[in-house]
Amino acid sequence: MLFTEDLLHYIWKFRLFDRADLRTTSGDAIEVHSAGLHNTDSGPDFSNARIKIGDTMWAGNVELHLSSSDWKKHNHTADNAYNNVILHVVYRDDEPVSGTDGHAIPTLELNGRIPEELYSRYHKLVYGNQTVIPCESSIGKLDDFTLKTWFTRILIERLEKKSETVIKALELNRGDWEETFYQFLAANFGFKTNALPFELMAKSLPQNILAKHKNNALQIEALIFGQAGFLTDDLQDAYPRKLKTEYDFLGKKFSLTPVDNHLWKFMRMRPLNFPTVRLAQFAALVVNSNHLFSKILDIKEVKLLQKLFTDIRVNQYWDDHYQFDKPSKPASKNIGQSSANLLLLNTLSLFLFSYGKYNQQQYYIDRSLKLLESLPGEQNNIIADFDSLGVKAGSAFESQALLELKNYYCNYKKCLQCSVGNKILKQV
Template identity: 70%
Template sequence: MLFTEDFLHYVWKFRLFDRIGLQTVDGQDVEIFSAGMHNKDSGPDFHNARIRIGDTMWAGNVEVHLSSSDWKRHGHTHDSAYDNVVLHVVFRDDAPVVLPNGRRLPTLEMQNRIAPELHNRYHNLIFGNRQFIPCENSIARVDGLTMGNWLSRILVERLEKRSVAVTTALAKNRGDWEETFYQFLAANFGFKTNALPFELLARSLPQITLAKYKNNPLQIEALVFGQAGFLNDEPVDDYPRKLKTEYEFLRKKHNLQPVDKHLWKFMRMRPQNFPTIRLAQFAALIVRSNHLLSRILEIKEISGLRALFTSIEINPYWENHYRFDTESKSSVKHLGQSSVDILLLNTLALFLFSYGKQHQLQYYISRSLKLLESLPGEQNAIMADFSNLGVKIKTAFESQALLELKNSYCNHKKCLDCGVGNKILKLA
């Protein structure tokens, strides 16, 4: 029988073994009132268990091993952290464990108490040959309530992990939420492909500098395109020439150092997504949006949040240009709804959650989750594979949770720590 010690932890934790006539290996009756709290740090595996052994009620710790000889092999013999172990749970008892005081440690052997069906389901999960996730042959059988509860839990896990980056940046920005939000929003305006140069741009051009020119769109555009490195050459068209003139003055005034233009990527991109168009949209957003995070914290409806981005009007020059000095067919270049939804998902939902967590305000955490429930589910290869397995994905709440499930649980075969995996193991 092939399994890991984690499986034995799982069996003990949920009491998934034959408990009729429980006895220690030396014949003492055993009754379990509490299996204890599972400890995943150093020390005994389960804390504060309540167990009657013979005529004595014990309150203490439980240690779990595949073989009783692992007690010595793992160095517990002279480790005081294990002095309060009241029961040794093993799959196979191959050597008695004697404590320093000369007392034999009560041992419960599980070898003949685990149902073969449970082990077979475990073996198929952990060691089965799967292409996508360990439970791909069984996940469709998991009821909606179990799936929904588990996805809700791990979505919060995902947001908590991602909020660490917000907290770190906030510390670097001396607690300035608006500046931190501006930097994250800029990075997400790059939509992965140009996230890095957009982030570098925002860090090189703080809001305190931009605020001085809020009433002058041309100067804002000059600062954005100049710091992005697009005004280093000698332009031909009148609009970029004006930008260059403004930027050269502002660059000297504020001692600015532009981002390397070569960092921006154009290849294999639709013209609508060219960084020049995104920069024009970003500049327009800066012009019309003062204290953007504060406004977002006040707007309750998703329609209002979307309107912040869909109503952006960029400089008319870009109606028939995708690059400077290269004319193209005239077209409207607003942010599309799918692009706006990505910004809402990756920036606004994250900051609502992080702000709520930082200030211990459940209201904003709930708004973050509600926003994700209002956004459509993402479309990517991972979501396509889940859909093919029968998993229904309607909202970003579900798609984000499934990404966490795949990356943090399925990829590492942490089925025993997963609510879905637990349910599958218990399915008859």
């Protein structure tokens, strides 16, 4: 049966071994008063442990290895950082170890002290033949408190990682939250498939240029469609030709270079998701929403935040078009409720969290989490898989947590770092 050093760390951390009559390999009695703090950086594995060996209470570090001979293999004998190790904990003792000055390091061997059922549960999780996640036969049976507590923790992990990208962009934008929000919102209007060209378009068209034309909807639309590369020379309809005339003048005035039109994707998309429709919606939002991020900081009600998107009306040309010069059956092209919810989830909640974290204001972090609790859960293959296992995502808070769980824990079988895995393993 395979045994890993991560499992050994887990067993020591939670003292999941037989502690009766503990002794060093040389016969001295051991009492573990504190296993220490787990160190995931360089240096000994656990710091600030308190352990009584014989008649002496020691305070210091603990190092763990599968075999005691790994001490020499890892060159700890010549490393002063390991001189303060008070106990060497190993699964199998195969040779004595010493510090740089030659003093013997007390060793505790755990082979024979670990419950067989713990081995079995661990191997079933990590090396089993599961099809969805390692704990698929058990996760649906866990109590709500364990799941909800863990969901909160990993959701915050997810938002913290994403907020790092926001803060880096903020620094590039010289601390301008409005400009940074505008760029991220544009990228999310691309809804993954066209996120990149949307982002490039926004970065090539700063908000200060759009602000100069905030009272002229046609010019705003011209700047956005022009920078997106859709205002070419062969346009036929009156509306896009007007846009082109405006853009030709404004593009020269502000020395603008449009993005490559070939970056935009139309294939295998529903017409309502065509980038031309999304650009029309984005232009309408820009026309109707000056200082949008400041408004979001002030608006607390979720319904009012949704209305910032659902209440805007695109140019009437799009009532019977999905693309320029291609008439279609009349259909509303305004932002629907589901699209608005995705924008709130992917942009607004992230920026409320990032703003709160950057300015050390818990109020905005709490608002971010409450916003996610108020939005419906996402529907995708990962969420459907969890649903089949009895774990349902009733809100975006839960669906985002499940995505983090699957992508950063389950996929890498980090069961020992997961509260769900911990709960299963401790049932021995």
